[in-house]
Amino acid sequence: MSEIITVGLDIAKHVFHAHGADERGRAVFSKRISRGKLLDFFAAQPSCTVALEACGGARHWARQLTQLGHEVRLIPPAYVKPFVKRQKNDAIDAEAICEAAQRPSMRFVAVKSEQQQAAGLIFRTRDLLVRQLLASATGEAAGFLRVLRTLRMLRTFRVLEHLRRDSALFRRHEEVLSALANLSVFIFVMTGVVYETQRHTNPHIANYADALYFTVTALTTTGFGDITLPGTMGRLITVAIMIFGVTLFLNLARVLFNPSKVRFKCPACGLQRHHPRRRCGVTREL
Known part of the structure; x- marks a missing residue:
């Protein structure tokens, strides 16, 4: 042989x-x-x-x-x-x-380690986010909705596993960064919705910055009144921004000001997260 x-x-x-x-x-x-x-x-x-x-x-x-x-x-x-x-x-x-x-002139690709693949995934995610931001800023129709894929990618188990292992900053502030990402994506998506639905009919929404300004003022319930969204659709969008935006903003404030919790499965009650230096409650049999 x-x-x-x-x-x-x-x-x-x-x-x-x-x-x-x-x-x-x-x-x-x-x-x-x-x-x-x-x-x-x-x-x-x-x-x-x-x-x-x-x-x-x-x-x-x-x-x-x-x-x-x-x-x-x-x-x-x-x-x-x-x-x-x-x-x-x-x-x-x-x-x-x-x-x-077997071809002597063939070109080959280098074999990457797990760390290199994980780093490449993060770079591609960042590049995807930048391209989606630019797509909305340049007026590409509904291009802003693709940012939701970035949020889904950031929540995958493999990405979270590598971030928890390689980044001490992410391990210390995982809840804060997650809440901040949720709020940022919501603001970005709703800004795109406002811009795409109002730019042809609302003279106050002339560019992406105007839509962002309205979204932030509605989310914070400031309501200066210089920019409004007329019609039933405009009112529904405003209500959605206020309800969901305030919820996400309060969630970010909660994780910022509440004491951090440690991730540990308690043998007494089975909870995954506890306040530091605080005993868990007494479990009851129903």
């Missing part, structure tokens, strides 16, 4: 496909491997070059295979596509990856 030099691995959710080739590019094996048996399969193989299409999941497997002693190369999917010869399927994709990896 020829010595395996390069293995092209096409990853999936449950069943992967591996294509092995020798130094001349001749196929040695082509087989389907379940997700649970993948690492055992490569642990039994001699050290070789394993090529994958670059993606988020591929970086995880690249780190695992590197620990087994293999050299892992990630190839951009656009560079693999020209090597797909026939109708696309897992076996053909694995063969194309293997052939592309």
Whole structure:
């Protein structure tokens, strides 16, 4: 049997496909491997070059295979596509990856660590937020609503896990930062709603700054009266800003002035958060 030099691995959710080739590019094996048996399969193989299409999941497997002693190369999917010869399927994709990896002029992508991937996610989130802010400021219709995806991304478990682990500031002020993010997103979204619904009919809303000014004055119930939203729709928007905005503002004030709580599951009552240096209440059996 020829010595395996390069293995092209096409990853999936449950069943992967591996294509092995020798130094001349001749196929040695082509087989389907379940997700649970993948690492055992490569642990039994001699050290070789394993090529994958670059993606988020591929970086995880690249780190695992590197620990087994293999050299892992990630190839951009656009560079693999020209090597797909026939109708696309897992076996053909694995063969194309293997052939592309053997090209001497092929360009590869560096394998990132978990910390680098987490940092990249934060940078992409910030870039997404900036682009959404600019979309609303430049008048793109309903572009401001995409900021809600940023809020959802910030609340995902993986992002919170990395922030709690890597940022001491976030660990100390998690509730404050969360309340501030909720209030900021609400102000931003409602400013966009005011601007998009009033800019063509309300002479007082000439730009995004006017809409922001009205939103803040309505939220704080200041109500100078120099800018108003006429009509039923305008009144409903104003009421929504006052009700939900005041609620979020009071929540921010609560976490700012209340003593901080520690995150610890109490063995007596089972609560997750307690005031520091305060005993929990007595549990009662119902």
